[in-house]
Amino acid sequence: MKSTSTLFLGVLGLLSLGATSHAQAQNAPVSQQAEAGTLGADWLSQTASGVQYVTITPTATINAQNPGTAARVITYSVTFPGPGTYDLYVRMRVNAGGANDDSFYYASGFGSKSPTNDNDWITCNNLFNVGYSSGSLPVDQGGPAGTGVWKWVNMSKYSYSETPVSFTVAAGALTQTFQLGAREDGFDIDKLVFGQTGLYFTPAQLDAGQQGTTTPPVTFTPTGPPMAQGKPKYLGGVWSPAQKLFFNRYFNQVTPENAGKWGSVEGTRNQMNWAELDSTYALAQRQGIPFKMHTLIWGQQQPVWIETLSNADQLAEINEWFQAVAQRYPNIAQIEVVNEALNDLPLNGSTGNNGPNTPGSGAGNYYNALGGAGTTGWDWVITSFTLARQYFPNAQLLINDYGVITSSSNTQRYLSLINLLTARNLVDGVGIQGHAFETRGIPAATLAANLTTLAAAGKPLYITELDIDGVDASSNLDDAIQLAEYQRIFPTLWTHPGVKGITLWGYRPGHWRTAQGAYLANADNTERAAFVWLQNYVRTTVLRAKNGQETTVRLFPNPTADGRFSLSGTQNSTQLRIVDRLGRAVHQQALRQQPVVDLQLRLAAGLYVVQLTGQDGSLITSKLLVE
Template identity: 80%
Template sequence: MNSKTTLFLAALGLLSLGATTAQAQNAPVLQQAEGGTAGADWLSQTASGVQYVTVTPTATINAQNPGTAARVITYSVTFPGAGSYDLYARVRVGSAGANDDSFYYANGFGQKLPADDSNWITVNNLNAVGYPSGSGNVAVEGAGGAGSGVWKWLNLSRFNGGEAPISFTVSAGALTQTFQLGAREDGLDIDKLVFGQTGLFFTTDQLDNNQQGTATPPVTFVPAGPPMAQGKPKFLGGVWSTPQKVFFNKYFNQVTPENAGKWGSVEGTRNQMNWAELDSSYNLARRNGFPFKMHTLIWGAQQPIWIENLSDADQLAEIREWFQAVAQRYPNIDQIEVVNEALNDLPLNGSTGNNGPNTPGSGAGNYYNALGGAGATGWDWVITSFQLARQYFPNAQLLINDYGVITNNTNAQRYLNLVNLLVARNLVDGVGIQGHAFETRGIPAATLAANLTTLASAGKPLYITELDIDGVNSSGQLDDAIQLAEFQRIFPSLWEHPAVRGVTLWGYRPGHWRSTQGAYLGMTDNTERSAFVWLQNYVRTTVLGTRTSAAAAAVRLFPNPAADGRFTLTGTEQMTHLRITDRLGRVVHEQALRGQATVPLQLKLAAGLYAVQLLDAQGGQATSKLLIE
């Protein structure tokens, strides 16, 4: 190659590099929401120094498009250079929450047909996602976890709110483009839009101040892990949902889906199954070897509306189909909350329990009578539910779950009576006890512990299934000291009770169902509140009792050493749970036991030393070392 050719190619390379660099430095493009040409249904308002647009109240919401030109805003946007841009929006969800949290943006540049679904992308479910302004050094990516009533940013090009999101491509010959927004629900306020270059990371401060993003994500706190209860004889789990999944396996070693496993979430439309989020939570558990608990099969809330008016026979057939579909898709479920809140929320329209009244269309299911209603026992519908669950899930640990059952002895006794009906029929393997802040606040820890003991008298292990503790003061402001004191007061009485085999936190990040009450433990930028720091240290350093009962002392393991992972346990009639851990305390096998005298096992385990733990319902343990050759 001669020198002229070399210089020519080098010059081309510099030109190419210069073009790439210039494109990579395209400034973000700010568009005030009120700066467009608005249809008649849009209003421009100002409050607390913020000018924004909102839509006039209406009872009509088109499913997939604005519907009319009156519900469209049109903008002319000039870009600094060619390239791909993500669309960011600063929005505020109104007081109606899920009824104030959706709008449309155009599926590409140009004038769109208001009533053509293909021209618009639906953005829904904004009630519990987004990043509040001033939320710290965190990139606006994915869902976030901000709630309603706050100004917050979303990267619409990275958030699927009902339809697949898009980025926007600008060519060098067409830097000025027409862009449109469409109205869906009233009650949603929109302050401004930003087109930021795809591939760059923007914090809320950068978006608020129209500053350029960075090529590398901002540095945020990263927890070191491992899960705080790793190697312990009981788990500390978490609820899984999009806002809660960040660093999940750094903190928790058990998985419960928050809403994804409720029948109304999966089959909101008859015979159209939405498994996506439930798949994600199940797969997370399987990848990490964590126990997975299905929440929930039968409940008096969040059930399909379409089932309410079917005949009893058709309802029962649909319930069977629902059980069978879950069993086939998730063959290795560890635990199932078969019936949720039986004492408080019947699956019956007209019921006036603590969550009622259950009105038609409320999602109560209205299949109470299809399952047998009260019947001779007063709880035939619950018994039928568990009989079906035992049929379709023979290898899972079946749980009942309810709230308000350890706050006083009357509630505990009523719950115990129901549990004992199931125990007498060998239908239940564990007792779920919710622990929300509205239950435990003001209740002495000794009362909680005493009622746990009452429920343990049924002879089944106990699980604290939905624990959260608020963290705001009387003015509604975050208060770490209040949350820390309540955790220190409540948590030890639950965690250290010998019959409690696991605790599940019902969320730990913003996007928590009690975000308004400050019940989250971690912040948007991943930093940890005082109660979370204390909780991790407490769980990791507290030595739990290893009481050996007479039943546990009777357990035998042979042969030991074991070849090819084959060995047998005997004397296990009164043992309820088996867990095997490796030398690092990682769980490699776990299963529920139900009165088997002999448990033969053939496990695919690498050669080495393992700990075999068996537990009975009263907290007694048998622990043996197992050598696999």
Template identity: 70%
Template sequence: MFRRRLPVLLLPLSLLAAELRAQNAPVPQQAETGTLGADWTSPTQAGVQYVTVVPTATINGQSPGTAARIITYSVTFPGAGSYDLYARVRIGSGGANDDSFYYGNGFGSKLPADDTNWITVNQLNGVGYTGATEVVTGAGGGQQQVWKWLNLSAFNGGEPPISFTVPAGGLTQTFQIGAREDGLDIDKFVFGETGRFFTVANLDAGAQGSTTPPVVFTPTGLPMAAGKPKFLGGVYSNPQKPFFNNYFNQVTPENAGKWGSVEAVRNVMNWTELDSAYALAQRKGYPFKMHTLIWGAQQPIWIEDLPASEQLREINEWFAAVAQRYPNIAQIEVVNEPTNDLPLNGSTGNNGPNTPGSGAGNYYNALGGAGTTGWDWVITSFQLARQYFPTTQLLLNDYGVASSTANAQRYLGIMNLLVARNLVDGVGIQGHAFETRNVSAANFAANLTTLASAGKPLYITELDIDGVNAANPPVLDDAIQLAEYQRIFPTLWEHPAVKGITLWGYRPGHWRTAQGAYLANGDNTERPALVWLKNYVRSTVLGTRANQANAALTLAPNPASHGRFQVQGGERVQAIRVFDLNGRLVQEIPGANRATVEVALSVAPGMYLVQVQEAQGITSRKLVVE
């Protein structure tokens, strides 16, 4: 009997290959199953076996350096294709000093000291995913001392990340990681198919991810303070990058501008993250504030034991390197937290005691120590900053200085020392939740007015407001955060001497994530305080600012031949003071309440700062004398 054949439907080869690739299961790899170099150990804690590197005083800047700091794995894949690399890690109590390692730049055995063979993964302290249903993409908000997942192929932690290609004829591959900082624990890795979306639960179980992208909220619109006479800026780091331009119009790097982050290894400079923040500011036309040059924390460990003269030489090199690389810095926090954290081992300030190896810098005496003023080290720092950054607005920055009348007066005293030498251009005032909580808005406003009496604009540099209740353990509470924003933010924003506010983070990965200080959730949705803040800033009409500089004032000609020029466009000029770049007053001329004043300087050729005092405030201009 004749039987009729049914047609066979053949898939095109390209579709068949794609279908086969889509079946590639994830490949888990326990970290301790590799061949461990001599510097690695494999302890077990709370049922989790992991790997960690033994403590070491020094690290290589861009590579493991020796074979002892490498772990080698043999990984067999189910099929050819592209895979992303995921890792389950835990950051130790050292935070930013415990949060980096290397992985091989592709498969194969790598040369330990060849930087091109390795991808640096740094700044893991404030990123990662812990919630079972969270999709592990590029950042997240996981904190230190908790196990969390990272997608290393989607996270730039110092160098561009990579995915891994498995060829059809080579399903078994060699994969290597390398140690950088101690204090980082690694539990396991997962190679997951590129293009799939893995949740924390998927990765924990080694289960396949979804091909459907997660649904997330996408913010739109211009920065909150667009068109306003004050900026509302944000701190810039990997966790805070998403949708930055939809909220903020000023940029401050979070940790990337701290000396210890840039030059952890002497003469090995890591500018990557700082470059990223600066590039955004230049691209968008936002003011860029450098945070920070001098501080008693997160400084290079290697500088602590150098002779004072060598320390001072290194400080000069640090200033010069920043000035050369970033010529268009709008503001610099020259000294950070002078009343709380001296750059001195043995100091017992609020952040102390500063012990050897803690990152305090220990260069307090190299800058002059207390000296005759009690703050000579601060004055020296600003003299150097004026020398290296003659056209940049120089700020002092500290916390606790507006929440206490006594602290405000002490801080004002330091400011006045700098003002008298024409070394400072603005007052930086941190505004963390532990400062503003339980302080009345009226008291905060009064202390701001006290600090404004130095005659310099005020900047709220590090504002954050917590959002958890008093339960044990605390629970996220939108209403508490909203009420506190509504209580304190208008006091800051509407004060006439405040010229700008910078939020110290707004997403998970915030340094106070555990306190609920973030304003946007991991899926980008806005908490009620952020919704209110956007509406408030955009709708509030700000009045005339006190101590306003005169934008119309000019010096002509500039350059000035033989020191002769005119101050033009003034309004009732009361006095003109001319300072050299070390902040020394070289000449003072009465203004006689005139709009135009003839000036003849008896000075050597060079650059000078001309400060013009008028009834409505002080205007500063740079002058070149030929």
């Protein structure tokens, strides 16, 4: 039998252990003003609107995965209230440059780090479209805050290109050295907070240095399956840190948002950052869904270092870029080879819709290395596709641009470029962006007609970057406005027979048009009205399968030498239209259940597309060669 004193001491020991465990479980958050550290020479402390913060001096040199010099490092001495594991929260502001102003580094552990050792630093990029500026939701993953506002991000849960880390403090080492590193300018930091891992902190609690709670947020969990599962065309999404959550529950095609742009991969020459692109590709392989590479050639977000190389060296680097992508990702389904050729040349001094492109802006400035305008006016695009066909023989090569179905003149200009590529067997599909600023106010009938014109090139169409805003005239979130616009636009795109897939350019807060309310799911995962409608529409709408009429319609003779030919099997067609390679209608007529249509047309020698509209609205196309 144990003595009473022994039993008392045992109970006291258990009580002491319990008190210690409780204290460790409730370690107070540790706040650190950003300017309180030892600032490297490239950091500045500034004050505006009552907030004192640090920012980096502008520089044209951005290392890919480390600060590069001690001048770009801030060092802090942080004393913790007790041992335990802590998450790092940072109050930051991304300025007007958006994706060009939104990255920094934090040390991968405590202690003084080498400014040139990649392993010592966690790269944090794409911060322009995540974070929490206010509200009752805890600062967890993602978040709806955009640019130009002070916002909190849990860096220990934010994954861009590297696995994030939490920080463990031992009982005998409560004071630790911690470091931050500069990457892009235009990025401001106000405050750091180390909050205990496993607790949840609202922006207000972090602002005040108050303890978080153990209660996780109540969030909605979607169940899937993907909206377009089993459909003859895909409905995909864009992949980025802000858009990853529940991706597989909604989408069956994936496109990297920024990770596949050359400037993201090779910001420093010969230092390749594949991590986030690897993540996108791995998802596609794991889920068995198409991976579309975005993008090889563009007039934005290109490596700054390539701008000043000779034409020969630039072309060599472009070949290396293509080859590196091809070797790393052998199962690419689709590639947007050239992005926005009509709007943004890879040329310094270009004054297109996204210009002017100034030195250091990331335009690439390799336009002339690819052949410039040349004899076709588009030699640089033709060269790009020629290289892509060489390095990616099994991928579907796409061209991609915006504003191309909003007017017939834009459509015709785009079609002329597509036809140049088609004549050389260099393009396999046509990408058509669908941002809200393009489609707003454009009649759905105009969009449909211009899609049909582009389909005359005989290539499948893809809506590559669809988003629809959801705010009123005062920029207040408005579900009804977004729902009405989705109902007006989406069916026209989804049911068009030439369109073989649609990709939403984001669906969660952190969307590049977060300020315009273009996201479809809220920060707590609940679905806005437009998203509920969209899922039901896609899942229940029966798309036209390849019907028997397509195999029974015959065109004879083909080629024709005198413009005389016949169409048979046309009894279910209501309209006949013949267009030339520029998409211009050269003949059209109504059909009235005629099984045979005999034609004798005065057509110049060349290639034409014969289009038959079925009673169900389907479109059947055939090529006609006139000799």
